[in-house]
Amino acid sequence: MAVSWLARLAACAPVPVFPALGMRGEEALYRLALSPEIKLVDSPRHASLLLVAGGVPPSMQQALRRVHDQFPAPFTTLWYRSTPLVELPRAAVTTVDSLDALPGALVESHGSLLRNTVGHSPRLLPDAPPHPWQGLGDDGHGGEGMMGGVPYGRPMAMPPTEDLRDGLALDVLTFRLGPFFPLWPPGLEAEVILQGDIIQQFSVQSSPFPRALAPVFHEAREQSVAIAALERARARHHLQALFHALHLAGLEGLARDALRLADRCPSGDIALLAKWFKTFERRMKRRGFFALHLPERGALRQEQAERLGGFAARAAGIDRDARTEDDGYRRLAFATITQQAGDTRARWRQRLAEIAQAFDLAARAQRDDMRTAQTDAVETPRGAWRDSRPGGTSPLLEDLLPGLEWGEALASLASLELAALSPWPREERAETQMGGAA
Template identity: 90%
Template sequence: MAVSWLARLAARAPVPVFPALGMRGEEALYRLALSPDIKRVDSPRHASLLLVAGGVPPSMQQALRRVHDQLPAPFTTLWYRSAPLVELPQAAVTTVDSLDALPGALVESHGRLLRNTVGRSPRLLPDAPPHPWQGLGDDGHGGEGMMGGVPYGRPMAMPPTADLRDGLALDILTFRLGPFFPLWPPGFEAEVTLQGDIIQQFSVRSSPFPRALAPVFHEARERPVAIAVLERARARHHLQALFHALHLAGLEDLARHALRLADTCPSGDIVLLAKWFTAFERRLRRRGFFVLHLPKCGALRKKQAESQGGFAARAAGIERDVRAEDDGYRRLAFSMMTQQAGDTRARWRQRLAEIAQSFDLAARAQRDDMHTAQTDAVETPRGAWHDTRPKDTSHLLEDLLPGLEWGEALATLASLELAALSPWPREEPAETPEEGAA
């Protein structure tokens, strides 16, 4: 009786879900963040459900198995537009193809899990330490004498060099994060060496999944499009990026507010949207977003900023924006805005200024029914798209992040857009996935 009562009580609480994002899985994340019935958690150890959203290439399926096995029993999995791992029993798998149906499917799966009417996911990997140590070494603890080896599965603390920043010889820790680390872009994996909380080395092992653009940016490369629609899509893209930065800063109410604004962008009243965003900016400043949560770090050198392009280049003082060359934008008296510092704080000031500018341009273009004039190039939220789409620039981090504290590095990464832009779905070649691939 008591167990049944506790199960009913637990079923009324928001469902703790860990989202493992594959290719084109971001929209599922945004839908979950706006659902009052879902509690998105940043660790699989705090979840009851694992949501795999988007395609997972075969090379990352082993990493997905490791994430899967970290959820505490009992748990189950739900797959949104993704092929389940082949070794999972059918009873423990729920698949969903509709974005609108996703929150309800998660709530239903959680309720069935508590009522013990859905299959529970089994462990997929052997329960063995990655570095065997028991009974090994001079004293059976895995080490060699007092030093060396991997006692208890962990390397001994033997710092070879002084800390990059303050000269202290602290313990060295090398580890890998990704490709499903929720505070990094989906698909991104890196090997990090920390000494204390200072990054000593940063090595990219896997680039982020290509980022999908709103269809209007692809259409703009084929024919003139309504500037109002283009600018609404640009503002929506930047607001979604702001959601991630605010979540990282722990400002959850503001993060959801940014996402609600982004959700309203495609069809909401543009004048009201501009007013709401102005009020939202004031809230950001009052909550200390720029002072308390955005360190002055991660400044791009001129060559790095040029290779990054887009708002990041303009935040470093580089006046480059394809919209300035379009006659449609010229008739709207488009003016380019820039910052000078080129650091994390400057990039967010630049983005917020460009969001406000997009709402203003959209309002005036909608009133006069203005369209773009050129199709040989378009300014995407990621940068200029001329003959080729903007490419992956995650290699910049290997030079940019060493010497930063861990929190500074996360804030720096969140302020950049590193992923390449993916082709329009109709441009992608048909592929036959391997067994178990998504």
Template identity: 60%
Template sequence: MAVNGLRLLAARSSVPVFPALGVHGEAALHRLALTPGIELVDSPRHASVLLVAGGVPPDHFEALRRVHDQLPKPFATLWFHSEPLPDLENATRIDDIEALPDALVTLHRELMSGQRGSSPRLLPDRPPNPWEGLGDDGHGGEGMMGGVPYGRPMAMNMNDDIRDGLTLDSLTFRLGPFLPALPPGMVVEITLQGDLIQTWSTQSTPYPQGLDPVFFATRERPVPIAELELARVRHHLHRLFHGLRLAGLEAASLHALRLARELTPNSSLDGLRRRLVHGGFFAILTAGRGVLDGEQARQLGGPVARAAGVEDDLRSRDANYRLLGFTPLCRQGGDTRSRWEQLLAEIEQSLQLACRAARDDVPTSEAGRVETPHGPWPGNQQPEKGRWFLDDLMPGLEWDEALACLASLDVAPVSEWPLTERKGRRT
């Protein structure tokens, strides 16, 4: 009776879901973050369901298997707009984003009640670093230090701390491509000394990011400016949601996401801005950290460039945008804080433009030139665009500073395919 009671309680609890995001998988994350009864967790070890959202390239299958095998039994997988791994042909797949929350709840309840068996392990049950019987005492270590005792590499004081010259233990490890703190698809190898990044080596760049179909339409014909600017605001609010989650401001992050979902030309940023000020978001962003020079900023384009004083914005060449009073907004800092301030300023500007344009249904004056949320298109949106400077930018930052810096940069390339519509919702 006690066991059955515990199963019943577990089945009725919130569903802990670890999202492994592939190409165009962010829509599922945004949908579930606002769904009661779904708890998005940051570690697969805390989940009962692994959600694979979006396509995963074959060269990341092995990493996905490692994530899969970290979930504690019993667990299940759900594949949204994604093909199950060859080892899991009978796994559940779903393509309707409206049915996604109920599918997760059903999987969880069947697992907890015993109606469904756990997903099988995919990898051999052996440590990644052999250690048994090795080393001076058979535990994998080498004397007083070194080796991989009990299968875990030891931190070693091999380098001088680049901050103050002290020799501290350093630890090198690899993260990604499914770590929630990084853009989906990004893989990095990092050496930490304490919480200070000693080295940062980008091994794999992020998956391409989809844009609203209206940006694709702008390449072919004039489109309503109100629709275009609301799509831009929605994109920026999704970025802000991610940055606020990393900062631990969960309520503010959900506020940004709700605003994106309910966006109209009459929406206001006032309530969200008050939350950010009262929550201390800008207070935790140290000025002068994560600084891009003018050339680096220009290569990235968009709000990132304008936060460093680069006035490039293709909207200023559109006659109808000029009639609405548009002029590019710029800052001069070029650091992490400036980029977040720039993003908020551009969200407010786009809302004002959408409100003015909606009154008279003002379209863009011509086709072909498109200022996307990332910057000009066609332009410098290449798969390697963010790789060449991160390895130099990140060393010297503390871990939380590095995450805030990375989130403030739009390093993902633009996908050649737009976000699609499924029953009125973006997926």
């Protein structure tokens, strides 16, 4: 009786879901973050449902199995536009193709799990330590005498070098994260060496999945398009990026408000959107968002900023924007905005300035029905698209992140756009107004 009552009580709470994002899975994340029925969590150990959203390459399926086996039993899986792992029994798998049906499918799967009417996901990997140690070594603890080996499954504290920042000889921890780590871009996998909380080495093992842009940016490479539509899509892209940074900072209410504002960008009243954004920006400053990013942390050198291009280059003082070459933008008196520091804080100030500028340009262009005049160069949110699309730039992290504390590194990474642009546009859907002013 007590177990039944507890199950009914649990069914009334938001569903704890861990999202493993594959290729083109971001829209599922943004949809669920605004659903009051869903609670997205950052660790598989805090969830009862695994959501795999988007395609997972065969090379990353083993990593997905490792994520799968970290869930506490009982749990089940739901696959959104993704192919389930072949080892999973059909009774433990639910597939969904509709974005609007996704929250309801997760709630139903959770209820079935609590009622014990759906199959539980089994473990897929052998239950064995990655570094066997029991009974090995001189004294049966895996090591050789007092040192060496991996006693108790962990290497002895024998730092090869002094700490990069303060010279202390702290313990060294080597680990891999990704490609489904929720606090950095989907697909990115890296081997990290920490000494204390300072990154000593950051080695990229796989690059982020290509990022799909709104269709209007692809259309602008083929024909003249409405400038208002381009700028609305630009503002939406930057607001979605801001969601990740605010979530990382623990500002969950502001993070959801950024997504609500982004959700209204394609068709909302532009004057009202600009007004909401000004209020939202003031709230960000009052909540101390910029104080969390110390000066000079994650600063780009000149060649790094030029390689990244786009807003990251402009945040480092590089006055370069393909919109200055378009007669349509010239008639709107477009002027490039820049910062100077080139660090994490400057990149977020640049993004916010470009969102405000996008709303202003969209309002004036919509009033006068202004359109682009060229197709050979389009300024995307990721950078200029000329003869080829902007490519991936994740290898620069290997030079940028060492020497930073772990929290500073995560914040710096969140402020960058590292994924290559996808050759296919993002699939558009009918916008759902989520309710509540941003």
